[in-house]
Amino acid sequence: MFTTSSPQVIHEQPLADEHGVHFFPFDPHQWVTTVIHHQAPLSTLPRPTQPIIRLPKRIQDLIHSFGQGPRHSYPRIEDASTRKNDAWFQVFQQAVCPMVVKGYLQGTKLDGITFADLRTSAGHHVLDPNQKPMLMARSYGSWLEEDQPMTLSAYLDRVVLNPSAVDEIWYVRYRNLRVDEAFRQALGLIQPPFLNRDEINFPCVWFGRQGHFSKLHTDPYDNFVLCVIGKKRFYCFPPNEIAHLYMQSLNHTSFLTSPIDPRTASTQTFPGYHPEAVIIVDIEPGDLLYVPFGWPHFVVCEENNFMYNYWRSTHLPPLFLLEKKTS
Numbered sequence: 001m002f003t004t005s006s007p008q009v010i011h012e013q014p015l016a017d018e019h020g021v022h023f024f025p026f027d028p029h030q031w032v033t034t035v036i037h038h039q040a041p042l043s044t045l046p047r048p049t050q051p052i053i054r055l056p057k058r059i060q061d062l063i064h065s066f067g068q069g070p071r072h073s074y075p076r077i078e079d080a081s082t083r084k085n086d087a088w089f090q091v092f093q094q095a096v097c098p099m100v101v102k103g104y105l106q107g108t109k110l111d112g113i114t115f116a117d118l119r120t121s122a123g124h125h126v127l128d129p130n131q132k133p134m135l136m137a138r139s140y141g142s143w144l145e146e147d148q149p150m151t152l153s154a155y156l157d158r159v160v161l162n163p164s165a166v167d168e169i170w171y172v173r174y175r176n177l178r179v180d181e182a183f184r185q186a187l188g189l190i191q192p193p194f195l196n197r198d199e200i201n202f203p204c205v206w207f208g209r210q211g212h213f214s215k216l217h218t219d220p221y222d223n224f225v226l227c228v229i230g231k232k233r234f235y236c237f238p239p240n241e242i243a244h245l246y247m248q249s250l251n252h253t254s255f256l257t258s259p260i261d262p263r264t265a266s267t268q269t270f271p272g273y274h275p276e277a278v279i280i281v282d283i284e285p286g287d288l289l290y291v292p293f294g295w296p297h298f299v300v301c302e303e304n305n306f307m308y309n310y311w312r313s314t315h316l317p318p319l320f321l322l323e324k325k326t327s
């Protein structure tokens with residue numbers, strides 16, 4: 001059995017971008033990008049033959065604080081109105097596991113919105129695939145330079161609402177984008193009041209077609225996801241499974257990626273893998289999902305989908321390191 005008894009510690013090096021903001025290098029699509037660049041099918045990529053043993057220090061701390069016990073469920077709050085809006089942060093901090101607040105957007109201007117509405121309010125705004133959140137986007141290689149900014153209307157026609165556009169490359173290129181303030185306003189994005197402006201990054205938008213997916217990875221920051229249109233499924237794994245998921249760290253950061261697709265992976269291909277450890281988290285329009293730092297997740301668009309998310313600022317400690325309040 002694989003063991004992490006004496007893992008090698010890697011200290012993450014924060015970088016500063018041109019705005020002086022510190023961040024840890026983060027390229028959620030590095031692995032897929034390589035595939036596209038070399039025009040190779042996923043199955044031909046070399047697979048790690050054993051699970052990762054070089055874990056960044058923060059991930060080790062997370063695993064240590066999580067403990068070894070199994071976990072098979074996650075808290076789900078059925079009625080967002082049961083708590084004052086500003087209390088959510090504390091709730092997440094106490095739980096430090098994926099958590100869904102059902103109907104968080106109920107009663108807001110995003111409640112019940114459709115792609116047709118978005119086309120009317122924001123269709124002329126431009127999605128620029130070069131506007132990924134981190135400077136690591138530079139490492140995408142030459143193919144990205146060929147990508148053209150596209151209006152939201154054109155992207156909806158060409159990808160999201162086009163029954164024959166199943167190619168995941170579109171999603172890889174045009175997901176997880178920062179958009180300017182005028183675009184954010186046109187989309188009507190609401191920043192949850194429990195998130196302080198100076199503690200989070202600007203939101204990213206994700207427009208996916210049914211069947212599009214994001215590979216198994218950890219986020220190096222706490223993540224707050226707001227689902228506006230269509231359903232998504234998050235296949236989450238608790239931190240004590242990280243050592244069994246054949247993960248690799250990007251540039252020694254807490255951004256870990258795994259070749260495991262929880263929909264199909266078996267212990268024959270990945271002997272150390274524990275398929276039973278998966279926690280399935282479904283979200284639908286109106287829901288808020290908290291994905292904690294370091295929790296591996298694989299995400300599938302179960303329906304044509306629009307969501308946006310906020311990552312907690314990189315210069316702040318992840319929630320699991322904050323002192324828990326007792327009240």
Ligand SMILES: O=C(O)CCC(=O)C(=O)O
Pocket residue numbers: 175206213214219223225232291297299300309
């Ligand atoms: O929705 C997706 O495709 C992936 C979302 C995700 O992995 C994230 O927000 O960290």
